[in-house]
Each structure stands twice: as C-alpha cells, then as structure tokens.
Amino acid sequence: MSATNLRDRYLQDSVNTASPAKLLTMLYDRLILDLQHGEDALNKDDRELANDKLNHAQEIVLELRISLNVEAWDGAPGLANLYGFILTELIGANISRSPERVAGCRKLIEPLRDAWREAAVAAAAG
Template structure:
C-alpha cells in the first residue's frame, strides 16, 4: 500500500512539474488559450455540480471561473487591441452571468455562460493559430 501511495504522489509531482513547465515555456498567445480553456473547464465542472445539486462544488468551480474572467479583464489593453472595448464588455457580461448562475444556483444561466466561454475559447485558439502561422 505504501508503494501505491508513493507512486501516486510521484505521478502528481510529475504532472505538476509538466504543467508548470508548459506554462513557463508557453507563448503569450498559448497562455491566453490555456487560460480560456481553464475557464471552460471550470464552467463545465460548475454546471455538472449544479445539475447534481452539489452546491459547494458548483460554487467553488464557478468562483474560480469568475477569477479567470477577472484575470482576462485585467490583462486586456482596450486601447491597443482592435475591438478591445467590445471584448471588455463581453468579459463583463460573462462574469455577470457566472455570478448570477452561481448565486441563483441556475444551471440554465451557467449553461449560457458556458456557451459564451466555448465560443471565446474557439476564437482565441483560431487567433493563436493564425499568429503562429504569420
């Protein structure tokens, strides 16, 4: 049993080191995509927890999703980016939906936020790929 615990710890340590290295070596575009992918994952997990009426887990995931959106908002330079103000408005709308879905425990609102986040993720992936090709 002790060997299994050690192996499990070793696997977690290796996964953590891999993840840390991936973040440390990623381009700014890839970092943005990774952040938005995490946003989608948090909302998906929050929605599943809401559907199971696991409110503490739903709250935790949706709160983290809100933190991710705040990070996206804070890193956005609206004056230097074409359509920056529109993107800032989208982030604000998405954050509001996450708060509303969380506070009201409303899976429908959370699903709407997930739809927006997935579209946003697809857009950032396409932009990152286009930037890599250029």
C-alpha cells in the same frame, strides 16, 4: 517524486514556457472546463463543487479582463464589457444555483475560445 508532484511540475513548466497566445488559449480551455464542471455540479446539486468551479471560472474571467489592453484594438472595449457581463452572470448563477445561467456563459465563451485558438494558429504559422 510522486505522480501528483510530477504532474504539477509539468503543468507549471507548460505555463512558464508558453507563448502569450498559448497562455490565452489555455485560460479559455480551463474556463470552459470549469463552466462545464460547475454546470454539471449544479445539476447534481453538488453545491460545494459548483461553488469551487464557478469561483475559479470567475478568477479566470477577471484575469482575462485585467490583462486585456482596451486600447490595442477597436473590439477590446466590447470584449471588456462582455467579460464584465459574464462575471456578473457567473456570480448570479452561483448565488441562485442556476445551471442555465452557467450554460449561457459557456455558450458566449466557446466561440471566443475558438476564435482565439484560430488566431494563435495563424500567428504561429506566420
């Protein structure tokens, strides 16, 4: 088995065995990574890479939005609206080739990632 196949299998096993809280933090981590790479690609005028990374980021935001239970807690509708705003901004950033708009999305997402990570650690601690 090649190194690439082993890595892919490891990643798939990690996803399959992760708790819901861990999956959420993994999605946020990957979203931020995609935003960083997309922003860098736009700054380097690498349109193809930027498009790839920003489209993947949009897919993650869409997954976060779809999986959000808006009736589970009072803040959920606001979070759903924020996801909608970020999705719109990412589409606009991709079309207009704006690294600034991508950076703005990343600045909104990073505190959310940190908060979810803290919540996951607190929940795991009991």
